[in-house]
Amino acid sequence: MQYYSLNHQSPKVTFKEAAIQGQAPDRGLYFPEVLPAAEADLLKNIGSLSEEEIAFRVIRPYVGTSIPEETLFEIVSQTVNFPFPLKPVTDRIASLELFHGPTLAFKDVGARFMSRCLGYFLSGEQKEVTVLVATSGDTGGAVASGFYDVEGVQVVILYPKDRVSPVQEKQLTALGKNITALEVAGSFDDCQRLVKQAFTDEDIRAKRFLTSANSINVARWLPQQFYYFFAYKQWADKTLAPVVTVPSGNFGNICAGLLAKAGGLPLGHFIAACNANDVVPAFLQTEDWKPKKAVATLSNAMDVGDPSNFVRIMELFDQQFLKLKDNLSAASISDADTIATIQTVFQETGYTLDPHGAVAYRALEQYLNGHPGEKGLILETAHPVKFPDAVKQATGADVVIPEILQELMLQPKQAVELQPDYAAFKEYLTNG
Numbered sequence: 190m191q192y193y194s195l196n197h198q199s200p201k202v203t204f205k206e207a208a209i210q211g212q213a214p215d216r217g218l219y220f221p222e223v224l225p226a227a228e229a230d231l232l233k234n235i236g237s238l239s240e241e242e243i244a245f246r247v248i249r250p251y252v253g254t255s256i257p258e259e260t261l262f263e264i265v266s267q268t269v270n271f272p273f274p275l276k277p278v279t280d281r282i283a284s285l286e287l288f289h290g291p292t293l294a295f296k297d298v299g300a301r302f303m304s305r306c307l308g309y310f311l312s313g314e315q316k317e318v319t320v321l322v323a324t325s326g327d328t329g330g331a332v333a334s335g336f337y338d339v340e341g342v343q344v345v346i347l348y349p350k351d352r353v354s355p356v357q358e359k360q361l362t363a364l365g366k367n368i369t370a371l372e373v374a375g376s377f378d379d380c381q382r383l384v385k386q387a388f389t390d391e392d393i394r395a396k397r398f399l400t401s402a403n404s405i406n407v408a409r410w411l412p413q414q415f416y417y418f419f420a421y422k423q424w425a426d427k428t429l430a431p432v433v434t435v436p437s438g439n440f441g442n443i444c445a446g447l448l449a450k451a452g453g454l455p456l457g458h459f460i461a462a463c464n465a466n467d468v469v470p471a472f473l474q475t476e477d478w479k480p481k482k483a484v485a486t487l488s489n490a491m492d493v494g495d496p497s498n499f500v501r502i503m504e505l506f507d508q509q510f511l512k513l514k515d516n517l518s519a520a521s522i523s524d525a526d527t528i529a530t531i532q533t534v535f536q537e538t539g540y541t542l543d544p545h546g547a548v549a550y551r552a553l554e555q556y557l558n559g560h561p562g563e564k565g566l567i568l569e570t571a572h573p574v575k576f577p578d579a580v581k582q583a584t585g586a587d588v589v590i591p592e593i594l595q596e597l598m599l600q601p602k603q604a605v606e607l608q609p610d611y612a613a614f615k616e617y618l619t620n621g
């Protein structure tokens with residue numbers, strides 16, 4: 190399998206090269222040259238296959254010869270070694286819970302897969318890779334956990350001091366070993382600026398091989414297809430394809446779902462559920478792409494004003510707006526509606542949504558109101574315990590803290606304090 194750059198100014202590369210580079214030299218996102226069809230017997234027998242078997246067969250054609258099959262199977266087994274239950278909420282809506290991994294958010298799968306692929310590519314190589322990430326919360330935790338103890342990889346995470354939640358901070362700082370957390374006395378934008386500048390700095394590049402672990406990397410993007418196969422496996426009525434609703438920010442997850450569908454997975458209509466950051470819902474109305482500055486909402490992992498994976502979705506639909514509109518709807522849900530949804534769903538069904546899941550739930554409800562014969566599912570991307578204030582405000586009840594978090598909260602914080610100043614950051618990266 191070869192990958193081409195969506196800017197079309199760089200040579201094609203293998204999965205290995207795409208995973209190591211992240212972005213193409215022309216700054217484009219990599220896209221698979223052919224879209225492999227899902228194997229017919231995989232779809233037919235999916236009910237009797239294990240999660241690791243499904244995941245292996247889905248990802249194998251995308252990896253091609255970059256990783257031997259036995260190794261790939263091992264990587265995949267370590268990636269999906271926790272449950273992905275599809276829970277009925279009402280008789281028309283089910284919730285695919287993607288928050289049972291180590292950091293309680295769906296980014297665990299992508300981060301675990303990518304880290305193990307990089308670990309494999311670098312084993313036996315002389316050079317060490319430094320993964321640089323700026324985080325406003327969830328991404329850093331998933332990357333830290335995913336890359337923890339992976340040989341040949343150093344992880345440096347920049348996070349804004351006092352602006353991540355206590356749980357998120359522990360997920361970034363309590364691990365140690367090959368994970369270093371830099372606590373930046375500034376904002377998320379400061380963190381991102383430092384990281385971006387480092388990537389273009391030849392002095393640093395002479396000393397360290399830098400790569401990024403954000404969702405544009407194919408090794409983080411492609412394994413997200415697994416969720417949609419796991420959903421299909423558990424969807425009882427195979428004669429009625431589910432409407433699939435995805436809480437969306439950078440649009441990597443939903444793009445993976447659309448890719449799975451393009452490969453033949455029998456899913457119904459897709460809905461991109463957004464918060465007040467409504468670039469895509471507006472685009473579907475007007476065909477006018479207008480990136481905006483992100484605004485802060487309760488579903489903060491979706492506070493993205495210029496979703497970088499959307500170019501991949503356009504490519505899936507041959508850059509044709511009408512094709513896109515036939516397959517994808519989008520909705521923008523306010524914070525007030527998010528809270529109201531958590532509240533009503535809790536009161537009427539006993540099910541606790543997190544703010545991201547609630548955005549999806551409301552968007553799906555609106556769609557189903559206009560489509561009486563249909564049923565659907567949402568991807569519930571984060572555990573409600575990660576957003577205790579919003580959930581308590583809506584339900585009046587405390588969320589039970591899972592054991593995995595209780596242990597983490599007892600670990601000491603280890604972080605290097607840093608001023609939001611490039612010279613200081615450069616000194617740290619070049620001289621340790």
Ligand SMILES: *Cc1c(COP(=O)(O)O)cnc(C)c1O
Pocket residue numbers: 294295296327328404436437438439440441442443490491545570571
């Ligand atoms: C990152 C994230 C999202 C958005 O996913 P994209 O792939 O960026 O669209 C949604 N929910 C949660 C909890 C997240 O962490």
